[in-house]
Amino acid sequence: MNKTKTILKPLFYRRKPRRSLSLLQKNLLKFNLKNFLFDKKKIKKKKKFLEIGFGYGENIINLAKKNPKKVIIGCEVYEPGITNLLKNIEKENLKNILIFPKNIFILLNKLEQNSIEKIFILYPDPWPKKKHYKRRLITKVFVNKISQILKKKGIIHIFTDSEDYLKKILAELLSKKKFLWMDKKIEKCNKRPNELIKSKYEKKADIKGNKKYYLKFKKIC
Ligand SMILES: C[S@@+](CC[C@H](N)C(=O)[O-])C[C@H]1O[C@@H](n2cnc3c(N)ncnc32)[C@H](O)[C@@H]1O
Numbered sequence: 001m002n003k004t005k006t007i008l009k010p011l012f013y014r015r016k017p018r019r020s021l022s023l024l025q026k027n028l029l030k031f032n033l034k035n036f037l038f039d040k041k042k043i044k045k046k047k048k049f050l051e052i053g054f055g056y057g058e059n060i061i062n063l064a065k066k067n068p069k070k071v072i073i074g075c076e077v078y079e080p081g082i083t084n085l086l087k088n089i090e091k092e093n094l095k096n097i098l099i100f101p102k103n104i105f106i107l108l109n110k111l112e113q114n115s116i117e118k119i120f121i122l123y124p125d126p127w128p129k130k131k132h133y134k135r136r137l138i139t140k141v142f143v144n145k146i147s148q149i150l151k152k153k154g155i156i157h158i159f160t161d162s163e164d165y166l167k168k169i170l171a172e173l174l175s176k177k178k179f180l181w182m183d184k185k186i187e188k189c190n191k192r193p194n195e196l197i198k199s200k201y202e203k204k205a206d207i208k209g210n211k212k213y214y215l216k217f218k219k220i221c
Contacts, residue, residue: 017080025083032086038073038100040110046071050111050149051120052104053137055200057085059122062197064094070117075100075107104137108145116149119156123201126162136165143172147179147219156217157193159202161210169215179217189213 021029047070054060054074064072074097076082082101089097100107124137138158150156156179160166166186173179183189192198192214198206205212 021079028083028086036097036099038098043071048073048116049118050116053124056081058199059196060085060097061088061092064097068096071096071098073098075104111149113148114151117151117154119146119150121158122199123159126165138169138172140172150219152219154219158215161205161212166213173217178219178221180220182216182218189215
């Protein structure tokens, strides 16, 4: 195993699609994805948002429509989700979305410091079993990385329906005093920001009757 794989493995667990990709999906990845691939040279001077783990991409489409002058960078490794986003980008004829179809930790090392205005992390995999906690995305290392690429006064939105993960997220984000928790109290975290719509995961959480938490942080230094 080479060195890169050794470093990334503990941080990254790929969800396997339930069925193999259709011919249409394979063609989208082979022919269409290249037109929307993240390229940092193309977006140097533009204002940028980043969504991490966009799933089926509903919110990326919504953000891109509402913010036509901004570039929305979406990072996701789940291929059926990437193909769904590609279909909708073409359907809506959107020109301001770029996709990074690999592990977010690779992208975080490519992005310039203080370059992103807003980061969206909607329902990161909760990994509810204790033995799987180490697979969770939001860790010290991750928070350190996102604090570097986010601009001063930049915003992070994190949603979760896991009370246990919620505690961990708050502990990690607030540990270094780099972020201000905008709502300050759990009871106030029950309203989804207007600029965001219900994602597929959120609809499933609603069906299960799970309580949802909408966290918002501002980078203060
Ligand atoms: C629970 S799903 C939520 C998807 C979507 N945000 C939603 O709300 O419907 C979490 C997503 O994060 C993606 N993900 C997990 N770890 C990742 C990583 N290291 N890099 C990129 N994407 C990742 C997974 O593939 C999955 O699609």
